Amino acid sequence: xxxxxxxxxxxxxxxxxxxxxxRYGRPIYYRDYDKVLSGELPLExxxxxxxxxWFIIYLIxxxxxxNLDSSKYIIATNEAxxxxxxxxxxxLDIAIFDKKKILKEGLNxxxxxxxxxVV
Numbered sequence: 001x002x003x004x005x006x007x008x009x010x011x012x013x014x015x016x017x018x019x020x021x022x023r024y025g026r027p028i029y030y031r032d033y034d035k036v037l038s039g040e041l042p043l044e045x046x047x048x049x050x051x052x053x054w055f056i057i058y059l060i061x062x063x064x065x066x067n068l069d070s071s072k073y074i075i076a077t078n079e080a081x082x083x084x085x086x087x088x089x090x091x092l093d094i095a096i097f098d099k100k101k102i103l104k105e106g107l108n109x110x111x112x113x114x115x116x117x118v119v
Contacts (some may be wrong), residue, residue: 025087057093074099081111095119
């Protein structure tokens with residue numbers, strides 16, 4: 001008798017580019033990520049900001065630049081990463097950090113661990 005070789009079916013995981021945030025090690029995917037996987041939408045269609053979203057962010061950011069004391073606060077934009085627990089992070093469109101606290105943490109390629117004052 002010939003030995004029957006079992007074929008291992010390799011499952012394709014969901015690309016990390018479709019993960020918006022992590023919650024206790026479990027991914028939270030962008031809305032409509034399944035449409036990207038099925039080929040209905042390109043990746044950019046679910047990960048980018050709409051014109052309305054970026055315009056609102058622009059207005060808020062402009063206001064904050066004019067009205068916040070830049071010696072005390074840093075304004076983070078562009079989906080700034082904030083890790084608040086192990087394997088848990090959020091992307092913040094706009095966040096205001098205490099300048100001394102966030103700089104004490106150091107500037108590096110990791111997500112901020114210092115909680116923002118306002119998001």
